[in-house]
Amino acid sequence: MKRYNPKVIEPKWQQTWESEGIYNSTDDSTKPKKYILEYFPYPSGAAMHVGHVRNYTIGDVMARYARMQGYNVLHPMGWDAFGLPAENYAIKNKISPKIAIEQNTTRFKHQLQQMGFSYDWTREINSTDPRFYRWTQWFFLLLFKKGLAYQKESLQWWCPFDKTVLANEQVENGRCWRCGNTVEKKALKQWFFKITDYADRLLEDLDDLDWPEAIKSMQRNWIGRSTGAEIKFAIVDHDTSINVFTTRPDTIFGVTFLVVAPEHPLLKTITTKAHAVRVDEYIKTSQAKSDIERQETTRKKTGVFTGSYAINPINNEIIPIWTADYVLMGYGTGAIMAVPSHDDRDYEFAEKFGLPKRPVIVSPDDTIENPTSPQNTPTLSSEGLMINSGKYNGLASAVARDNIVSDLEKQKAGKLRVNYKIRDWLISRQRYWGAPIPIVHCEKDGAVAVNEDQLPVLLPEIENYEPSGEGRSPLAKVPDFVNTSCPLCGGPAQRETDTMDGFACSSWYFLRFADPHNDSKPFDERLAEQWLPVDDYIGGAEHAVMHLLYARFWTKVMFDEGLIKFEEPFSALRNQGMILAPDGQKMSKSKGNTIEPDNLIGQGYGADSIRIMELFIGPWNQAANWSVDGMGGAFRFLQRTWVLVQEFIESKTNKPDAGRITDSQVMLRTVHSTIKKVTDDIESLSFNTAIAAQMELINGLYKQKAKDRFSDQQIWEYAITTAVKLLAPFAPHISEELWHMLGNNSFVNQSEWPKYDPAYLLPEKVTIAVQINGKLRDVIEVKPGSVQSEVESMALSSDVVKKLVGDQKIKKTIFIPDKLINFVI
RNA sequence: GGGCGAGUGGCGGAAUUGGUAUACGCGCACGACUCAAAAUCGUGUUCCUUAACGGAUUGAGGGUUCAAUUCCCUCCUUGCCCACCA
Numbered sequence: 001m002k003r004y005n006p007k008v009i010e011p012k013w014q015q016t017w018e019s020e021g022i023y024n025s026t027d028d029s030t031k032p033k034k035y036i037l038e039y040f041p042y043p044s045g046a047a048m049h050v051g052h053v054r055n056y057t058i059g060d061v062m063a064r065y066a067r068m069q070g071y072n073v074l075h076p077m078g079w080d081a082f083g084l085p086a087e088n089y090a091i092k093n094k095i096s097p098k099i100a101i102e103q104n105t106t107r108f109k110h111q112l113q114q115m116g117f118s119y120d121w122t123r124e125i126n127s128t129d130p131r132f133y134r135w136t137q138w139f140f141l142l143l144f145k146k147g148l149a150y151q152k153e154s155l156q157w158w159c160p161f162d163k164t165v166l167a168n169e170q171v172e173n174g175r176c177w178r179c180g181n182t183v184e185k186k187a188l189k190q191w192f193f194k195i196t197d198y199a200d201r202l203l204e205d206l207d208d209l210d211w212p213e214a215i216k217s218m219q220r221n222w223i224g225r226s227t228g229a230e231i232k233f234a235i236v237d238h239d240t241s242i243n244v245f246t247t248r249p250d251t252i253f254g255v256t257f258l259v260v261a262p263e264h265p266l267l268k269t270i271t272t273k274a275h276a277v278r279v280d281e282y283i284k285t286s287q288a289k290s291d292i293e294r295q296e297t298t299r300k301k302t303g304v305f306t307g308s309y310a311i312n313p314i315n316n317e318i319i320p321i322w323t324a325d326y327v328l329m330g331y332g333t334g335a336i337m338a339v340p341s342h343d344d345r346d347y348e349f350a351e352k353f354g355l356p357k358r359p360v361i362v363s364p365d366d367t368i369e370n371p372t373s374p375q376n377t378p379t380l381s382s383e384g385l386m387i388n389s390g391k392y393n394g395l396a397s398a399v400a401r402d403n404i405v406s407d408l409e410k411q412k413a414g415k416l417r418v419n420y421k422i423r424d425w426l427i428s429r430q431r432y433w434g435a436p437i438p439i440v441h442c443e444k445d446g447a448v449a450v451n452e453d454q455l456p457v458l459l460p461e462i463e464n465y466e467p468s469g470e471g472r473s474p475l476a477k478v479p480d481f482v483n484t485s486c487p488l489c490g491g492p493a494q495r496e497t498d499t500m501d502g503f504a505c506s507s508w509y510f511l512r513f514a515d516p517h518n519d520s521k522p523f524d525e526r527l528a529e530q531w532l533p534v535d536d537y538i539g540g541a542e543h544a545v546m547h548l549l550y551a552r553f554w555t556k557v558m559f560d561e562g563l564i565k566f567e568e569p570f571s572a573l574r575n576q577g578m579i580l581a582p583d584g585q586k587m588s589k590s591k592g593n594t595i596e597p598d599n600l601i602g603q604g605y606g607a608d609s610i611r612i613m614e615l616f617i618g619p620w621n622q623a624a625n626w627s628v629d630g631m632g633g634a635f636r637f638l639q640r641t642w643v644l645v646q647e648f649i650e651s652k653t654n655k656p657d658a659g660r661i662t663d664s665q666v667m668l669r670t671v672h673s674t675i676k677k678v679t680d681d682i683e684s685l686s687f688n689t690a691i692a693a694q695m696e697l698i699n700g701l702y703k704q705k706a707k708d709r710f711s712d713q714q715i716w717e718y719a720i721t722t723a724v725k726l727l728a729p730f731a732p733h734i735s736e737e738l739w740h741m742l743g744n745n746s747f748v749n750q751s752e753w754p755k756y757d758p759a760y761l762l763p764e765k766v767t768i769a770v771q772i773n774g775k776l777r778d779v780i781e782v783k784p785g786s787v788q789s790e791v792e793s794m795a796l797s798s799d800v801v802k803k804l805v806g807d808q809k810i811k812k813t814i815f816i817p818d819k820l821i822n823f824v825i
Numbered sequence: 826g827g828g829c830g831a832g833u834g835g836c837g838g839a840a841u842u843g844g845u846a847u848a849c850g851c852g853c854a855c856g857a858c859u860c861a862a863a864a865u866c867g868u869g870u871u872c873c874u875u876a877a878c879g880g881a882u883u884g885a886g887g888g889u890u891c892a893a894u895u896c897c898c899u900c901c902u903u904g905c906c907c908a909c910c911a
Contacts, residue, residue: 214829214906221828221907228911246911259911301909324909331910338911344826345909421910544906616850618838622830623904627837633850636865643865680841689839692849699849702866769845774892776845814891820844824891 006606
C-alpha cells in the first residue's frame with residue numbers, strides 16, 4: 001500500500017493544475033459567473049503566517065465549490081505593493097523598494113502556490129507595475145477633471161517617524177496606523193479627494209449590502225451624519241456673530257454660555273483687552289498639546305473667558321463667550337451653544353467654572369409643573385415635553401425642535417444643517433514609493449493635468465529615496481523628474497512631487513482583474529459588466545473605514561462617469577476571524593510567535609492538513625487560537641481517508657469476501673445525508689461542521705468496512721467516489737491523487753458536485769424521546785412517520801414510564817412526529 | 826461614555842424553525858499489535874453519587890412554555906470598533 005505523503009503529491013498536482021490551466025477563467029462562457037476575491041496582500045518583509053492563510057483558504061474553498069457547482073469562477077490574485085511597509089523594509093535592508101518588492105512577492109507567491117490555492121495566475125497584477133499605475137493615475141485625473149481632486153493648505157496629521165502626512169482614517173487614537181508613533185499636526189499644502197460629496201450616497205447604499213453589520217455600523221459611524229441646526233449668535237459690541245452647530249435646537253432656552261475652539265478664527269477678534277493675555281496663553285498651551293494629550297486628560301475641562309458676550313436670538317439673553325479645547329475646530333462650526341442642563345460636557349464645564357447650570361428645558365417625565373430634575377444626569381438624547389421655553393412650553397421636544405428652527409429662520413438667525421464627521425480623503429504622500437500624482441505646476445496655468453497620452457508618469461529610479469522630513473517627497477530632489485513643460489502653454493513647469501496613498505491602487509484593483517492586460521484603457525466596459533461586482537469579498541475587518549470606504553467611493557465616481565453600471569463594488573463581504581498564537585496573543589514577527597505554513601509543510605503535514613485545520617478550528621468568522629495538537633487531528637483524518645481508499649482499491653483485485661453482505665440501505669443513507677449536510681454547510685459557510693460531517697462519513701465507512709470487507713463493490717465505488725469529491729474543495733491535492741488512483745483521467749476539481757436524493761435520507765427507524773413533564777425518561781425506536789396513537793401506546797408500555805406515571809392521570813400529551821412524545825402529569 | 830458581538834466538558838467547538846445538550850476534533854484512560862517504543866486500530870470519556878438506581882448542568886438570577894443553549898427582563902464577565910463629533 002502506498003503511504004500518504006503530501007510532500008510528493010502536493011507539488012505534483014500544483015504543477016499539473018498550473019500547466020493545464022484548470023483554474024483560469026474564460027471570458028466567453030455561457031455558465032453563470034461568480035467573482036470571489038480576497039484582499040490582495042501587501043508583500044511585506046514578514047512572510048505570511050497561518051492567520052493570513054485562513055483568509056485565502058476560505059476564498060479558495062468557496063471558489064472550488066462554486067466551480068464544481070457549475071459556475072464560471074473568477075478567483076484572481078495580485079500585489080498591493082506600493083506604500084510605507086515595502087519602502088521601510090527596503091530602507092532597513094538597504095535595497096531599493098523595487099528589488100524588495102520583487103523578493104517579497106516571489107516569496108508570497110511561493111507560499112500561496114504551495115497551499116494549492118486555485119488562482120488564475122494569468123491575471124496576476126502588481127500595483128507598482130507602470131502598466132497598472134498608469135491607470136491609477138488616469139483615475140486621479142478623472143477625479144481632478146470632475147472637481148473631486150483638489151489642493152488645499154491646512155493643518156494635517158503628520159507622522160514624524162514615517163515623515164509623511166496621513167489621512168484621518170489612518171490615524172488611530174492619535175497614532176500612525178502603520179508605525180504606531182504619535183502623530184503631530186503640520187500645516188502643509190496637500191491633495192484631497194472630495195469623498196464628502198458622496199457622504200450621503202455612501203451612507204444610504206450601505207443598507208442593501210450583504211455585509212457584516214459591524215462593518216456597516218463602523219462606516220455609518222465614520223461618516224457620522226447628524227442633522228441639526230446652525231444658529232447665529234450676535235456678539236455684544238461687535239459687528240460680527242458666531243455660528244454654532246447643534247443637534248438639539250429645542251434646548252436653546254437652556255443656553256447659559258457659548259464656547260469656541262481655541263483655533264476659532266474669530267476668537268482673537270472678540271477677546272477683550274482685559275482677557276487677551278490669558279486667552280493668548282490658553283491658545284498657546286492647547287496648540288502645544290498634541291492631540292493624544294488632549295484625549296488623555298481624562299476629559300478634565302479647561303478653558304478661559306474671552307470677556308465678550310453673545311445674544312441668544314430666541315430670547316435676547318446675554319451670555320458669556322468662553323474658549324475651551326473640548327470644542328473641536330474641525331467639526332461643525334468650531335463653536336457650540338452650551339446647555340449644561342442637557343449635555344454632560346457642558347455641565348462639567350459649568351460646574352468647574354461656576355457658570356449657571358439651569359434651566360431644565362425638556363421634562364424627562366412629561367410633567368410640566370414639577371419635573372424630575374435631570375441636572376445630575378444630563379443627556380442629549382432625552383425627549384419629552386418642553387418647559388421653561390416661553391411659547392414652546394408643553395410641546396413635544398421633537399416638535400419644538402422644528403418650530404424653533406423655522407422661527408429662527410424667519411429672523412435669519414438659524415437654518416437646518418446636516419453635519420458629517422467624515423473629512424475629505426487626504427491622498428498625497430511625501431514619500432518615494434507610490435504612484436506619482438500626474439499633475440504639472442505651471443506659473444501661468446496653475447495645477448494642470450498631465451495629458452492622458454503622457455501616462456504613466458513614471459516613478460524614476462533614484463539613489464536616495466529616504467524621506468527628508470521637510471514636508472517634500474524625495475522626488476523633489478530629482479531635477480530630471482521635476483522640470484518639465486506645461487501641457488497647456490508649453491512653458492517651463494514643475495511636476496508634482498508627492499505620490500499617491502497606496503489606497504488609491506486598492507480602490508480600483510478589483511476592476512482590473514476583469515481585464516488585466518488592457519493597454520488602451522483601465523478595463524473594458526463589457527468585461528467589467530460581465531465579472532463585476534465582486535460576489536464574495538473575503539478579508540479582515542481592519543479595512544472597515546479605509547479601503548472598503550475608498551473603494552465604494554471610487555466605484556460611485558466611475559458609475560457617475562458611466563464607466564460601469566453598478567454602484568457598489570462588493571455585493572457580499574465576509575470578515576474572517578483572526579488566528580491567534582497558541583498563547584492567545586496576536587501573531588507578530590516582533591513577538592516571535594508566528595506560525596508559518598512553510599514550517600508545517602516541512603514537518604510533513606502538507607497543505608491539505610493546514611487547510612483542514614484552518615477551517616475546522618472553529619467558525620470561520622470567529623477568532624481562534626492556533627492549536628499545535630489540532631494539526632495532528634487534521635492530518636489523521638486525511639490519512640484515514642487515504643488508507644480507506646487504498647484498501648478499497650486493493651479489494652478490487654482481491655476477490656471480495658463473498659460471505660459478507662453490504663447493507664446497501666445504510667450505506668446509501670450515510671452517503672446521501674453527508675452530501676446534504678456538506679452542501680448545506682458550505683452554502684451557509686459552516687466550514688467547520690462541513691468537515692465534521694466528512695469525518696463522520698469516513699468513520700462510518702470504516703465501521704462498514706470492518707463488517708462487509710467491501711462486499712458490494714458498486715455501492716462502495718459510489719461511496720468512495722463521493723467522499724473524494726466532497727473533500728475536493730477543502731483538501732484538493734489528496735482528493736486529486738485519490739481520484740486518479742481510482743482510475744479517473746479527469747480532474748476531481750473539475751468534476752460535478754455530488755447531488756443527494758431525498759428518497760435515501762429517510763431512516764428505517766427513528767429514535768423518539770419519551771418525556772414526562774418535559775424531562776427525558778426513555779427513548780423508543782419506531783418507524784418514521786408513526787402516528788401518535790402508535791407511539792403513545794409504545795411509550796406507555798415502557799417500564800420507566802409505567803413506574804413514574806403510576807396511577808396518576810395524564811393531563812396532556814404533546815407529540816412531535818419522529819422527534820418526541822411528552823406526557824404532562 | 827457610545828455601538829456591535831460572545832459566554833456550553835480538561836480544551837477548540839456542535840445543536841439550521843423552542844423539541845433526546847455536549848456532534849466532530851484535541852487531550853486523557855484502558856485494550857489490541859510490538860521484545861519495546863512510536864505509529865496505527867478499537868473501546869470509553871460533562872459533573873456529582875451509587876452495587877444498581879438517581880441527581881445536577883449551557884456566565885448568574887428571574888420570567889414565558891408541556892418543553893429554553895435557543896424567546897423576554899435584570900445583572901456579571903469578556904472581545905472588537907468608535908470615542909469631548911455638540
